[in-house]
Amino acid sequence: MVSNPYQKIRIEYHILQSFPVTCLNRDDVGAPKTAVVGGVTRARVSSQCWKRQVRLALQDFGVKLASRTKHVAPLFRTACEQAGASAEQAEACGTKIADLLSDDTLLFISDSEAASLAAYAAEVGFEADKLKDKELAKRAKKALTPATDALDIALFGRMVAKAADMNIEAAACFSHALSTHKVSNEIDFFTALDDQAEEPGAAHMGTLEFNSATYYRYISLDLGQLAASMEPDDIRTAIAAFTYALYQAVPAARQTTQSGASPWDFARVLVRRGQRLQVPFDAPVKAKGDGYAAPSIEALTTYLDKKERLSGSLFGKLGCYDWGLDETFSIDDLVQALQNHVQ
Incomplete structure (x- = not known):
């Protein structure tokens, strides 16, 4: 059995990011999502929402994505045709492979996997049965x-x-992004005018809910899990693409009407061995006339420093990098520092 030198080593991203008027993630009635934490209502962006934007942003940094779709039969059909099947054979084999692997839910599949399955179909003469x-x-x-x-x-x-052998444990773990402070959703009343109107007045009226918040985002990246299927150079590439994507990705909801284009305010990024550590922000931060970002940074760093002292050797710190206070330490410097932990 090959030893894994990165087993139980994680990069933990503790990110603070402030947005003015936005509705980054909507619920079933179109209102910004919320959650009650510490007895008060907080703004919330679901983990799935921000995770999808991070996944899509990976493409900007040289990462080729797999396909995540319910429509896998056409994908397998194309792979079989490329492997030499006739149109009729490809249709039968593509449908059969999809039926055997998918239960009408989204299936994550890569081009290399599809090609391998098509090669298997070729070995049996493209006989679907x-x-x-x-x-x-x-x-x-x-x-x-x-x-x-x-x-x-x-x-x-x-x-x-339907094919448990294909299961893959996720290397990245995302929490729901929550405001560090109490938030009340507000309502925007708007009107629209008709350019060809013959009478004065609004042609359309409506309302949209919004809020503003400083969000705490917690994400961990398990280097041991990546090392189970990747070489060190590939892990370094993954760290860079993932970190840049975390920095760039913003949920897409209502970007044309309530632009949310604010980058990170601050991030403490830890490289640790051991149990994951997330900041709960149970006590809501108070603005005190200076906004929420500054007191949120203080609350975040104070909590993590205290937990490090209390945890002693169990804290397992291998590296700690604060981004956002020192203007000479860019996101590129952070990426390089994190990559240096992979030899």
Whole structure:
């Protein structure tokens, strides 16, 4: 058994990010999502919402994404055609592979995996009835190449109910982003005018809910999990792309009408071995006339420093980097510092 030198080593991102008037993540009635924490209402952006934007942003940093779709049969059909199947054979095999692996839910699959499954279909003469689910799962798992075309599968994980051998544990863990302080949603009343109107007055009236908040985002990246399927150079590439994507990604909701384009205010990024540590912000931060960002930074660093002292050797700190206070320490410097932990 090959030892994993990065086992239980994680990069933990503690990020503070302030937004003015926005509705970054809507609930079922179109209002900004909220949660009650510490007895008061906080603004909330779900982990799934921000995670998707991070995944899409990875493409800006040289990462080729896998496909996450319900429509997997056409994907497998194309792969079979490229492997030499006739149109009729490709249709039958593509449908059969999809039926064996998918239960009408989203399936995460990479191009290398699809090609491997098509190669298996070719081995059995593109006879759909000869395809076996266990062999499909085994071939797909063996063909998975996160560094080439499936880093998002390695980062965000995969569960395939009908083919458990394809399951992948996620290396990245996202919390729901929560405001560090009490928030009350507000209502924007708006009107629209008709350019061709013959009478004065609004042609349309409506309301939208919004809020403003300083959000705390907690994300951890398990280097040991990445090392299980990637080489050190690939892990360094993954760290860079993931960190840049975390910095750049912002939820897409209402960006044309309530632009939310604010970058990080502050981040403490820890490289640690051991149990994950998230800041609860149970006591809501008070603005005291100076906004919420500054007191949130103080509350965040004070909490983490205290937990480090109390945890002693169990804190397992290998590195600690504060971004946002020292203007000579850029996001590029942070990325390089984190990459240096992988040899």
